[in-house]
Amino acid sequence: MSRDDATTNERDESSETDEPTEAVSSDPDWPPDDATRAIVAARTADGPPDTTEIRELAAAAGYAVVGEVTQRRREDPTYDLGRGKAEELMRLAAATDAEAVIYDGSLSPGQTFSLGDLLPTGTAVIDRPRLALKLFADAADSRAADKQLELARLRYELPRLREAVARDASEDVRLRPEGDSRVLDVEKRIESAERALDEIADDRAARRAERRDAGFDLVALAGYTNAGKSTLARRLADEVDDPEFGDEPELRDDGRVDAERVGAEGDPADDGALAVADRPFETLSTTTRRAEIGGRRTLLTDTVGFLDGLPHESVRSFRATVDAIRAADCALLVVDTSDDPAALHRKLRVSLRAIEATDGSVIPVLSKADEVDAYGLAAAVEAYEAAVADLDPRNAPAVDALRPPIPVSVREESGLADLAAAVADALPTATAAVEVPNGGDTQAALSWAYDRSVVADVEYAGETIAVDLAGRPDVVAEAARRLRAEDTSP
Ligand SMILES: Nc1nc2c(ncn2[C@@H]2O[C@H](COP(=O)(O)OP(=O)(O)O)[C@@H](O)[C@H]2O)c(=O)[nH]1
Ligand SMILES: [Mg+2]
Structure with a gap:
């Protein structure tokens, strides 16, 4: 073992003790009886784990988080967490009657089973991809979305099913996963879902070609979940679309109404609207509206937000989003200015990786510029530029298509003219x-x-x-x- 390893281990050991588990709420009426009680667990190799996002996702999926266990340590092959931490998690789960452990990361099939074996009987182990799939399920609202979700789920389940079969069959060599009928069945369903999605994708591509022939420029909004894409889409949209464009029913009104609501945070009358907007996935379907931007007639497609920790193949399943972005003449990559530099960096990396290569140009939009003052905005631009410089085009090919960032606030109506000019400039002319x-x-x-x-x-x-x-x-x-x-x- 090298000296470096030894130092790492020392730090690991100390961090097992210096980060106490979170105290459970003392409010006797909390959590509500109907909520599923869950403990959040997180591990990061560098820096203390930040559980803000996973807690929000858990809440959005209907869990009441009754405890938290975090660890700063490198990955443990058995539980992902170190053994001591995993046992602490087990005790906390027992003490709080937790029905689920929500893991802020991706667990291998083996880790999922090991953790499940360690935890009190009946405690579900839900890693980040599984949680995301649960959220996606609530948001699936069209045949295409259903198919995408089905494919993502099957792809997630397949290696876990193989692991389960292998565990059952460990004594009997005749029962290997390859020949198991359940495994074969899932493989068949994956193929058929892929075929169905190919057809849907072909239809969409044909429709995009028709729209281009009709003189429309295709603009897509991309970005991390909650970055402000839908708000911007509604602000930019200038007219109601026909159902043929695949709109959500509630978006068939004039989009400006919703954009104005953005300014009403803290107004009790608007709590509902804000709560809905804050849900990570309002819908899994892409939404297209007409918008005149910079004098160009565009079709503006709002897409499903990206989310960290989704396995790559699962992101690929949401190809309506990825296809719409890649095929756009110009993509607006919405980046939340109010994020701290580390979050900005992480979300930018995830978004650019998910976009993959694109034929069009990408205009970064620094959204919610009203959340920061001039100094904060300059800092955000700097953080953005540092993040871009740090990205490797091999991992995030779309980085090459990036244009200069445009700060925008829909709430304060600032930067919209600059954005329109940048779009007009980016479109092929x-x-x-x-x-x-x-x-x-x-x-x-x-x-x-x-x-x-x-x-x-x-x-x-x-x-x-x-x-x-x-x-x-x-x-x-x-x-x-x-x-x-x-x-x-x-
Ligand atoms: N302060 C501020 N908040 C905004 C602005 N635009 C959007 N938001 C808020 O950011 C959150 C996410 O917005 P949304 O458009 O749903 O994000 P999406 O997930 O990327 O579609 C919502 O709570 C919005 O009200 C803005 O210009 N300023
Ligand atoms: Mg949205």
């Missing part, structure tokens, strides 16, 4: 100038161009019309072709 005779046929071609918002200027000079076109390159080219086609002069 072509221009063309055509001079055509002023006639009925030209008017038809001109109105085609107007419908697709590519007419920048028109000048009538006697018999001829000079038209300046600007906008999506393919639409500009088609508009120019149609106008010239009407030009029958020799």
Whole structure:
């Protein structure tokens, strides 16, 4: 063992004792009888574990957190936590009658079973991916979302099922997991869910192509859960969409109403609205609305937020989100300015990794800029830039597509014009100038161009019309072709 290892071990041992478990609430009416009592457990190798997010997720999933056990230590192969800490967790679970242990991290199938064996009988072991799947289940609201969720679940369950089968069969070599009918069944269901999702993805891609042909630029909002994506989407949206675009029913009103509510934090009348917005997953379906941004006709897609600790394959299951972002002409990556630098760094890394490579450009939006003063904003920009510089493009390919960040506050209506200008600048643009005779046929071609918002200027000079076109390159080219086609002069 090297000297370094020995030092690590010393620190590990001391941290097992110097971080006491959290005292359980003394309020006799808490937790409510109907809530599932849970203990949160967390381990980090560096720095003290921060359980804020996992507690929020647990609460959103309907758990009452009645205790907490944390440890600063490197991973233990058996329990993830060190043995001593795991036993402390077991005693706390017994003392608090906890029905579940919510683990802030990803447990291997083996660790899940070992921890389950150690804990009082009947205590469920729920790691972060399982908790996320539970939250996703509440949010699934369309066939596509159901399929994505089913696939993510099956992929999560498969290695655990293999482990369970292997445990049962450890004495009997004939009962190996590969041949087990339950394992084969799950594998078959995974294949069929993948096929169904492929079809849905193909339909979506075809619809995106149609929308582009109709002159729309595709803009997607991406980012970590709770970053402020939906609020920004509602603020930017300028009209109600038709159901064909896959909107949630409650979003079919004018989006501005909800955006105004953002300013009402602390107003008891608006508690409900804020509570809903703070739920990590309002919906699993992507939502698309029309929005005129920087003079461009766009379709703005709000996506499901990313979440740390989801296994990569599970994120891939939510491909409606990933596809919408990757296929967008421009993605707005929403980063919460009010996060501390460490959280900002972590969330940016998770988001950029999930986006993977993208063909379009990515505009970082420093959201909730009203939460900080000028000094805090400068610090946030600095933290953002340090985080970007620190990211390895091999792990987070989308880092290469990043443009300069734009601070925005929907609450205070600041930065929105800068954002619009940045979007217009990022979108692919072509221009063309055509001079055509002023006639009925030209008017038809001109109105085609107007419908697709590519007419920048028109000048009538006697018999001829000079038209300046600007906008999506393919639409500009088609508009120019149609106008010239009407030009029958020799
Ligand atoms: N102070 C402040 N809060 C905001 C702003 N925009 C959004 N929020 C709040 O941030 C939380 C998450 O917003 P939401 O749009 O649901 O985030 P999403 O999960 O990324 O879609 C909500 O409580 C919003 O009210 C803003 O400009 N300023
Ligand atoms: Mg949202």
